[in-house]
Amino acid sequence: MKILDLIKPGNSEQICQKCIHFQNDPAVIEAVYPGLTIMSSGFASVRDQDGLCNYNQLYLSARDSCPHFIPRISGFNRGEIENSVRSES
Amino acid sequence: MTETTHTEVTGINKPSIWQEFWSKEDWWAVWLGLGIVALAYVLYLTGSSISWIAVAPAKWSTLSQLSTQFSKNGIKYLALLAAFLGLFTIVISFIGQKPKAFIPSFIFIFVLSTVIYAIGSWDQANRYNLEPPLLALALGLFISNVIGLPRWLDAGFRVEFYIKLGIVLLGATLPFTLIIWAGPVAILQASIVSLVTFFVIFFTARKLGLDHRLAAVLGAGGAVCGVSASIAVAGAVRAKKEHPPIAISLVVFYAIILIFALPLVSRAIHLPTGVAGAWIGTSEFADAAGLAAAQSYGGLAGTHLGISGTAEQALASYTLIKVIGRDIWIGIWSLVLALISVTVWERTETNSKVQVGQIWWRFPKFVIGFLIASVVTTLIVHGNTLTDYNKLVKPSLILPITALRTWVFTFSFLSIGLTTRFRELAAAGIKPFAAFTFGVVVNVALGYFLSVIVFGHYWSSIVTH
Numbered sequence: 001m002k003i004l005d006l007i008k009p010g011n012s013e014q015i016c017q018k019c020i021h022f023q024n025d026p027a028v029i030e031a032v033y034p035g036l037t038i039m040s041s042g043f044a045s046v047r048d049q050d051g052l053c054n055y056n057q058l059y060l061s062a063r064d065s066c067p068h069f070i071p072r073i074s075g076f077n078r079g080e081i082e083n084s085v086r087s088e089s
Numbered sequence: 090m091t092e093t094t095h096t097e098v099t100g101i102n103k104p105s106i107w108q109e110f111w112s113k114e115d116w117w118a119v120w121l122g123l124g125i126v127a128l129a130y131v132l133y134l135t136g137s138s139i140s141w142i143a144v145a146p147a148k149w150s151t152l153s154q155l156s157t158q159f160s161k162n163g164i165k166y167l168a169l170l171a172a173f174l175g176l177f178t179i180v181i182s183f184i185g186q187k188p189k190a191f192i193p194s195f196i197f198i199f200v201l202s203t204v205i206y207a208i209g210s211w212d213q214a215n216r217y218n219l220e221p222p223l224l225a226l227a228l229g230l231f232i233s234n235v236i237g238l239p240r241w242l243d244a245g246f247r248v249e250f251y252i253k254l255g256i257v258l259l260g261a262t263l264p265f266t267l268i269i270w271a272g273p274v275a276i277l278q279a280s281i282v283s284l285v286t287f288f289v290i291f292f293t294a295r296k297l298g299l300d301h302r303l304a305a306v307l308g309a310g311g312a313v314c315g316v317s318a319s320i321a322v323a324g325a326v327r328a329k330k331e332h333p334p335i336a337i338s339l340v341v342f343y344a345i346i347l348i349f350a351l352p353l354v355s356r357a358i359h360l361p362t363g364v365a366g367a368w369i370g371t372s373e374f375a376d377a378a379g380l381a382a383a384q385s386y387g388g389l390a391g392t393h394l395g396i397s398g399t400a401e402q403a404l405a406s407y408t409l410i411k412v413i414g415r416d417i418w419i420g421i422w423s424l425v426l427a428l429i430s431v432t433v434w435e436r437t438e439t440n441s442k443v444q445v446g447q448i449w450w451r452f453p454k455f456v457i458g459f460l461i462a463s464v465v466t467t468l469i470v471h472g473n474t475l476t477d478y479n480k481l482v483k484p485s486l487i488l489p490i491t492a493l494r495t496w497v498f499t500f501s502f503l504s505i506g507l508t509t510r511f512r513e514l515a516a517a518g519i520k521p522f523a524a525f526t527f528g529v530v531v532n533v534a535l536g537y538f539l540s541v542i543v544f545g546h547y548w549s550s551i552v553t554h
Contacts, residue, residue, distance in 0.1 A: 038248060038508045039374070040320060040337075041114055044453070046317045058330060060327040
């Protein structure tokens with residue numbers, strides 16, 4: 001039953017919701033997609049917790065994950081962390 | 090990437106199952122809609138009614154009559170404005186928007202809606218095609234595209250919230266027995282059209298060389314529930330950042346054309362209101378756009394020769410097809426397309442699995458309020474004789490809820506126009522445009538065939554309260 005292997009029952013730790021590249025604030029999504037509010041909404045249930053990944057340039061679920069995960073941390077903004085990661089790698 | 094392990098992980102926005110209840114417009118539509126129905130029922134039981142505050146312009150033929158109405162009911166209009174403003178400001182605050190911007194914007198919407206409602210109540214309005222939904226839309230489009238408004242005023246133009254609240258209130262005026270009786274046919278008809286439309290758009294887009302995910306986002310927009318379906322499927326299939334705006338532009342473009350075109354054609358061929366509502370529910374894309382068309386056509390019943398049925402029949406058949414037949418399946422569409430995406434289209438891009446929970450997460454929750462409202466009022470109405478219903482229940486309970494519903498629908502139709510700035514919509518490109526257009530043509534033709542020829546007798550005879 002290969003297809004069942006693809007269905008995940010719960011959350012893992014390194015999901016987009018917790019990643020620094022991910023942004024899903026409804027107000028931000030409405031600003032990025034200005035036509036969204038004409039006949040839908042950033043605050044609609046159908047949008048669940050989806051958002052934008054600034055690394056992969058994708059619009060995806062907050063429960064997604066990828067190898068480029070960087071956890072959100074306190075006291076830093078995204079730009080500082082991404083610069084720090086780039087310089088260290 | 091590997092250097093992040095020493096950092097302290099804080100400020101994580103954990104998704105909470107409770108958070109959704111006060112952060113999503115869908116749930117707020119449920120709370121407010123059911124709250125209004127409950128209040129109406131409590132007052133009805135005590136021998137009173139919400140009709141005092143559910144004020145609306147009555148039919149008038151001279152300006153002096155209209156002026157007398159407003160001077161007599163001015164305090165009621167102010168009370169209604171205060172009630173809407175108070176409730177909606179609470180909602181706006183909870184979902185994280187700024188009340189400071191919302192309040193003047195909503196007052197603007199209310200004043201314009203009052204003008205539109207009053208024009209629609211003119212006894213010559215139909216003669217000049219001044220149906221309130223179309224008037225609201227046209228006025229909104231004119232103001233936003235010709236005159237222009239400051240951006241901060243957008244805070245009050247919450248199309249989706251108003252329409253969802255209106256649909257919950259609409260549930261209170263629909264017998265649940267009708268939903269049980271007509272629901273299966275609505276699902277069957279909508280499923281046929283949704284599947285055909287999706288595959289037509291998807292395979293045309295693929296034939297033209299478009300990305301799988303863009304093809305799916307376009308297909309869902311045309312087949313399920315417009316912009317909402319496109320954005321839901323975009324998240325499910327991990328669309329590229331630039332895909333949703335393409336679908337949004339195309340859906341908005343055709344939805345606005347169809348708001349005017351479907352009632353116009355229905356009127357030309359004298360479709361009964363229930364049948365036209367079913368066709369609009371099958372072939373319009375977004376809930377708000379379709380309701381504008383259905384309400385507009387329903388308003389012609391009784392005033393235009395050859396158009397049989399009632400205004401409520403148009404709204405009932407529309408809502409059954411659109412909400413029960415199409416909207417509630419968005420979670421299933423998202424799950425299936427997400428599975429195809431991770432197994433076939435984009436196996437390497439992320440390492441995620443598909444979560445079956447999205448069937449519920451993406452479920453348009455306002456539908457729950459719509460169904461509960463219908464069950465509640467059906468139980469209230471049940472047991473009353475026809476005389477009691479017409480003498481007591483209808484004027485004290487059903488008609489005031491209908492008046493409030495018309496208000497929020499008008500806020501929504503006006504907001505569609507006020508938020509549609511054509512020059513700001515993303516350029517879709519010729520290939521997405523061609524694929525989507527082909528889907529629209531098939532959708533409208535098949536929708537007509539099923540609504541008028543196959544199930545016409547069924548939709549023309551539906552019974553409302």
